[in-house]
Amino acid sequence: MAIIIGAFVWLSAACIGMGLLVGYENAPGPVAAAPVMWPRTSRIRPAPDHPTLVMLAHPHCPCTRASVGELAAIMAHSQGRLTAYVLFLKPEGFANDWEETQLWQSASQIPGVKVMIDGDGQEARLFHAVTSGQTVLYDSQGRLLFSGGITASRGHSGDNAGRSAIVSLVNAEVPDRTETLVFGCPLFSPKSECRVSENEIQKH
Secondary structure, eight states: OHHHHHHHHHHHHHHHHHHHHHHHHTOOBOOOOOOSBOOTTOSSOOOSSSOEEEEEEOTTOTTHHHHHHHHHHHHHHHTTOOEEEEEEEEOTTBOTTTTOSHHHHHHHTSTTEEEEEEETTHHHHHTTOOBTTEEEEEOTTSBEEEEEOSSSSTTOOSOOHHHHHHHHHHTTOOOSOSBOOBOSOBSSOTTOTTOOOGGGBOOO
């Protein structure tokens, strides 16, 4: 009888744990209400003859690894018809190399992608991004074409609506949608899964 009860308890716990994991993986972050025109005060400018993509990312977000992988796939399908930036958040007062994570290295190795530091999240705020992995696409006139995420759930690569929409837009095709959910850690929340300990901060 004790064995049966123990097995029931273990199975119940396993089911609860699996449910929580599935719920977490499928729980999106807040989507940016991206500006309909490219922010004038941004330090980067859209390309003059083709679309420009900007991804706002937290360098310590495990969920964003999949987004960077999907960006590589997008660039491979774009054949030089897309300029892309990945802007990595770096809060004020953090160590000089805090942002240079594996994620940074992976993004910087994608052909055609420019990786930059987003000091204290200034660019993220201009594009109204609050979730790591938020991606926006603008045309050559600075008009918003797409806003959202490019994964189907947290940390999962593979076919998804965001990637398909961007590839369609870059290739002058009509996308199924122009907004998608974003799956990633909060960029600015102190409760972010990306938070780091105080001893990683180098005060000025």
